[in-house]
Amino acid sequence: MAFQVRQVQAVWPNGKYESYRLHCFADAAAAKTFRDHFAGEAFDPKRDRENGKIRGSWRRTDDYRRILDLGPLRVPEILRS
Template identity: 60%
Template sequence: MRNYTLIVEFCRAHGLDYETRQVKAIWSPSRQEDYRLHCFTDAASAELFRDYFGGVMFNPKCDRENGRAQGAWHRKDEYRRILESGPLSVPEILRN
């Protein structure tokens, strides 16, 4: 709940409207994770959010399978587990 509160308070303080979506990120058939996306109406808002919280920019028209609304995100970079990003962190109980 702490991460959610940090995001809501940051967006409220900066007047940012966003939607939250899910996407399956796939590096290989054996390495997949569900990612939560915070979607903004303009690039400047997304960059402000990323500068504070970290993360990777996602463009659904380019990054989802052929732009499909429910398509997966086929990642070409090397997989690395994300336990902290800016002030956000995975709770200790979920780390193992």
């Protein structure tokens, strides 16, 4: 399963922002398998990154929520606010 890793700054309407690590797959089936395992979200650069700008932010339209659990990974209790 070959993929590339990219970074993107996700920005919500309320001004909150977080850095996200994107795992980019050429094969849609491999991407779905990875996303299902880690409970990830689909990212489409043309739709989600300011009309495809390379250095654009991921303009989120949903409500901000901290990621505490992500598939088999989790944030330790001591690091939660």
